Amino acid sequence: GAWCTFRQCQSPVLRRGVVYCFVFILLSSLSHVNVAQLASVFGRNRPEGKVLETVGVFETPKQHGKYETGQLFLHGVFGYRGIVLFPWQARLYDRDITPTFSDSNNPESPGAHDSKEVKGKTHTYYQVLIDTRDCPHISQRSQTEAVTFLASHDDSRALYAIPGLDYVSHEDILPYYSAEQVPIQHELFERFLVFNSSKVPPFSAKDTLKAWQEKNHPWLELSDVHRETTENIRVTVIPFYMGMRVAQKSHVYWWRYCIRLENMGSEVVQLRERHWRIFSLSGTLETVRGRGVVGREPVLSKEQPAFQYSSHVSLQAPSGHMWGTFSFERTDGSQFDIRIPPFSLESNKDEKSPPAGYTF
Numbered sequence: 001g002a003w004c005t006f007r008q009c010q011s012p013v014l015r016r017g018v019v020y021c022f023v024f025i026l027l028s029s030l031s032h033v034n035v036a037q038l039a040s041v042f043g044r045n046r047p048e049g050k051v052l053e054t055v056g057v058f059e060t061p062k063q064h065g066k067y068e069t070g071q072l073f074l075h076g077v078f079g080y081r082g083i084v085l086f087p088w089q090a091r092l093y094d095r096d097i098t099p100t101f102s103d104s105n106n107p108e109s110p111g112a113h114d115s116k117e118v119k120g121k122t123h124t125y126y127q128v129l130i131d132t133r134d135c136p137h138i139s140q141r142s143q144t145e146a147v148t149f150l151a152s153h154d155d156s157r158a159l160y161a162i163p164g165l166d167y168v169s170h171e172d173i174l175p176y177y178s179a180e181q182v183p184i185q186h187e188l189f190e191r192f193l194v195f196n197s198s199k200v201p202p203f204s205a206k207d208t209l210k211a212w213q214e215k216n217h218p219w220l221e222l223s224d225v226h227r228e229t230t231e232n233i234r235v236t237v238i239p240f241y242m243g244m245r246v247a248q249k250s251h252v253y254w255w256r257y258c259i260r261l262e263n264m265g266s267e268v269v270q271l272r273e274r275h276w277r278i279f280s281l282s283g284t285l286e287t288v289r290g291r292g293v294v295g296r297e298p299v300l301s302k303e304q305p306a307f308q309y310s311s312h313v314s315l316q317a318p319s320g321h322m323w324g325t326f327s328f329e330r331t332d333g334s335q336f337d338i339r340i341p342p343f344s345l346e347s348n349k350d351e352k353s354p355p356a357g358y359t360f
């Protein structure tokens with residue numbers, strides 16, 4: 001690790017020097033981080049005349065093993081400060097590593113969507129809290145990510161949302177150390193963690209965190225991650241089960257799915273259209289075609305290569321699956337389609353014991 005100190009600097013030259021210092025430290029310890037992007041995050045979001053803050057000391061990212069509860073980090077793609085609550089072991093179904101052999105050049109081909117051919121491998125993700133001070137600056141996401149779930153224990157139409165709660169892949173964690181006792185601002189920080197100088201990292205989980213983790217496990221659980229790259233655009237999908245609701249004597253099951261788009265190449269492209277196929281266990285096939293995603297048509301460039309959003313889907317069946325394509329446009333106006341890997345929508349088995357809402 002090396003010191004990364006944002007000092008109070010009045011002169012832009014000096015401040016630019018500090019930003020470059022920060023970038024240099026990242027460069028020296030990490031090669032996969034998009035340095036230009038981090039520089040723009042930290043450079044742009046400190047308006048003129050504002051005091052720059054001390055963040056902490058970078059630590060060496062772990063090649064092996066897991067980060068522990070209380071580990072502070074910067075997000076390698078979105079640049080925010082956060083803290084690790086606990087890990088999830090997910091299955092990563094990566095179609096780039098295990099390509100399908102049947103007509104995989106045609107995005108509309110059903111053969112390209114035979115998920116049985118892709119073997120998942122274990123990958124660590126972390127449940128984390130996002131520092132609320134950084135939320136307004138996370139520009140490559142449609143909104144500050146929130147975990148959402150339904151209250152199926154009562155008749156209310158309540159949708160619970162826990163803002164500033166995220167899932168971060170192991171390689172996106174840039175660990176750092178800070179001597180502050182409350183280094184992260186989040187309403188749940190002091191409910192879940194307590195400063196403990198006798199351990200590294202110096203935070204212990206409170207009993208409330210363990211109780212909350214157990215109680216909300218079915219809604220928080222991250223089990224499958226799906227990934228596929230077409231024409232240098234990598235799509236990562238993570239589905240989450242949200243719960244079931246009884247409406248007009250039929251059962252409606254809800255899922256949230258989180259999508260990250262990453263431009264792995266240098267060409268500037270813009271997302272124009274989405275095209276989904278949603279298949280339910282009860283045999284219905286729905287086709288959805290529309291402009292952009294969540295009301296936006298994000299541009300993926302070398303400076304801002306990633307965009308992430310979440311959306312919801314419901315079925316009148318306890319399971320199903322969906323897949324699709326995104327249409328992108330190049331700067332010369334030409335269009336191309338990229339595949340969204342197929343992923344299954346599964347409801348949780350322990351539906352009979354839902355949490356009594358979001359309480360402590």
Ligand SMILES: *[C@@H]1O[C@H](CO)[C@@H](O)[C@H](O)[C@H]1NC(C)=O
Binds near residue numbers: 194204205
């Ligand atoms: C502090 O950490 C030590 C070492 O892990 C542990 O034994 C102790 O219970 C922790 N204290 C609190 C208050 O969590």
